[in-house]
Amino acid sequence: MAHLHPDACPGCDAPDLAFAVHDHAHCASDALARAEALVAEKGLRLTPVRRRVLEILLEAHRALGAYDVLTRLAAEGFGNQPPVAYRALDFLEEQGLAHRIRRLNAFTACMHPGETHAPAFLICRGCDAVAEAPAAPVLVALEAAAADTGFVIERSNIEALGLCPACQAAA
Numbered sequence: 001m002a003h004l005h006p007d008a009c010p011g012c013d014a015p016d017l018a019f020a021v022h023d024h025a026h027c028a029s030d031a032l033a034r035a036e037a038l039v040a041e042k043g044l045r046l047t048p049v050r051r052r053v054l055e056i057l058l059e060a061h062r063a064l065g066a067y068d069v070l071t072r073l074a075a076e077g078f079g080n081q082p083p084v085a086y087r088a089l090d091f092l093e094e095q096g097l098a099h100r101i102r103r104l105n106a107f108t109a110c111m112h113p114g115e116t117h118a119p120a121f122l123i124c125r126g127c128d129a130v131a132e133a134p135a136a137p138v139l140v141a142l143e144a145a146a147a148d149t150g151f152v153i154e155r156s157n158i159e160a161l162g163l164c165p166a167c168q169a170a171a
């Protein structure tokens with residue numbers, strides 16, 4: 001899908017942007033605009049609570065637990081009913097606007113909504129930053145390894161834990 005903003009944006013497609021100093025306001029507004037367009041294309045609605053949850057997830061390249069999201073919603077007057085947060089997170093995940101990071105039992109905003117992609121998640125254990133890297137080559141290798149054993153993969157989650165450049169420098 002083409003970018004919705006007219007200016008060329010070299011940063012938008014860089015898989016390692018999450019770990020680099022960058023104009024995150026641009027990142028977040030771009031992802032939000034793409035999300036709104038996608039949802040509208042499907043005839044669905046980004047209700048105020050869904051939109052707010054996405055905005056909260058887009059505040060940083062981090063994963064947030066459902067409970068953290070709920071706490072924020074409650075503080076902002078959306079009520080403190082857990083299903084409200086869970087339903088909004090489920091919606092965002094179903095629509096490809098957010099990803100579940102199983103290792104952290106948390107959610108992160110998708111930085112490439114609308115693009116077909118199988119992300120590999122790079123998770124910093126120092127600062128909890130999460131980056132999406134293209135997983136296609138990894139999946140090809142995994143398929144080949146599985147095929148050798150006659151196994152058919154139905155689902156895989158690729159999540160790597162480590163240290164981002166800033167946390168390595170601080171270590």
Ligand SMILES: [Zn+2]
Binds near residue numbers: 017028061
């Ligand atoms: Zn960013």
Ligand SMILES: [Zn+2]
Binds near residue numbers: 112
């Ligand atoms: Zn994504």
Ligand SMILES: [Zn+2]
Binds near residue numbers: 124128166
């Ligand atoms: Zn880090």
